[in-house]
Amino acid sequence: MTIEVKFFASLRERVGHSDLQLEPAGITTVTDVWQQCTREAMPANVLMAVNLEYVQSGHPVHDGDEVAFFPPVTGG
Amino acid sequence: MTIEVKFFASLRERVGHSDLQLEPAGITTVTDVWQQCTREAMPANVLMAVNLEYVQSGHPVHDGDEVAFFPPVTGG
Amino acid sequence: MQIEITTDPISPWQRLDSYQQQMPGLVGKVGASAVFVGSMRDFNEDESISAMRLEHYPAMTLKYLQDLVNQTMQQWSLLDVLLLHRVGEVTPGDTIVLVAVWSAHRAEAFAACRHLMEELKSRAPFWKQETLREGGRRWVGKNTPG
Amino acid sequence: MQIEITTDPISPWQRLDSYQQQMPGLVGKVGASAVFVGSMRDFNEDESISAMRLEHYPAMTLKYLQDLVNQTMQQWSLLDVLLLHRVGEVTPGDTIVLVAVWSAHRAEAFAACRHLMEELKSRAPFWKQETLREGGRRWVGKNTPG
DSSP states (O other), X not given: OXXXXXXXXXXXXXXXXXXXXXXXXXXXXXXXXXXXXXXSOOOTTOEEEETTEEEOTTOXXXXXXXXXXXXXXXXX | OOEEEEEOXXXXXXXXXXXXXXXXXXXXXXXXXXXXXXXXXXXXTOEEEETTEXXXXXXXXXXXXXXXXXXXXXXX | OEEEEESSOOOHHHHHHHXXXXXXXXXXXXXXXXXXXXXXXXXXXXXXXEEEEEEEOHHHHHHHHHHHHHXXXXXXXXXXXXXXXXXXXXXXXXXXXEEEEEESSHHXXXXXXXXXXXXXXXXXXXXXXXXXXXXXXXXXXXXXXX | OEEEEESSOOOXXXXXXXXXXXXXXXXXXXXXXXXXXXXXXXXETTEEEEEEEEEEOHHHHXXXXXXXXXXXXXXXXXXXXXXXXXXXXXXXXXXXXXXXXXXXXXXXXXXXXXXXXXXXXXXXXXXXXXXXXXXXXXXXXXXXXX
């Protein structure tokens, strides 16, 4: 299995990826996922989700999880 | 000319009139209008209008005015 | 802006659809619409209700609502308002009141729609008399604050 | 209860008309409906806007809105909710969001409709990218609190 990573909107353009698959080795938290995907610093206002639920950057990540990073939402 | 008096809803049924014309002689305030129309005591929650605007019972009444008495409103 | 007091049944969504088609100048200006529709329930204060009669003070009602809508449009910079109120005989499910406001932003739309309804319910001279399913009629005593 | 995220244009009043005709069991139970419709403006932050693209995170958006609607229906004892949100390419005047709630009394309808909109705007994963009339595209930075 792998960890599925998604980026949306302006963050997708900034990071240059919309979807990535990561090997779980060495990954413990959401912060680890970010650092394996990009050398960009994590923006202060970034929002994060694991398996479709909002989490904070220290949230644990396991093999098979879906992890998403995105900017402040602007729907409605 | 005369003073036109109107009663609405439960107050109309209680007083027994929907429209009355009063001679203006002896009428100074809304309270005077009430007392010329009925021997009923004025209910504590009665609402009053002169010329389509809410007023209090001491409001002056002049010849040609339209005076209305009604219970709490229940529209909407 | 339109205010109407009517004895005819009100189809709220069809009225809104046709009303909004007549305001093409506001396309692109409106960012928010807030609507409230009040309809007749078949149950009130522990009794089944089979019908209702809505009485009003026509000249004062219209004046009161016109003043209220004008003041509200100014206070919240609204782009348009539609206000419809039914009078006469109504049955459960019938629309009694429709208040719709259009504005640039949502905070104004929500606040103005709420304000119009609370003022209408506490001050506009309408009165309801219910026909009870078990027989008899009764006047509704007062509106509860929203 | 219905939640829909769609690339098709939304005709809000026609959708409400057809949706409400499919809830005959609630006739006489509903005393209040509150509706909010958000539509695209042609001007934002000092710029004329000619078009907009709405991106979303499909699986999370749907889950977030389902959880939100369920929690809101319980909290305010709602009888029904309809929530529609547009995605993809939109132009000024297009409906972006429709939130409609049905309840027995008006206080619950107003509060629940407002709650749904504020939560949707602050938490549901949608993003807007505007096309400026003078050329270029820009991401909308954030929603303002209602």
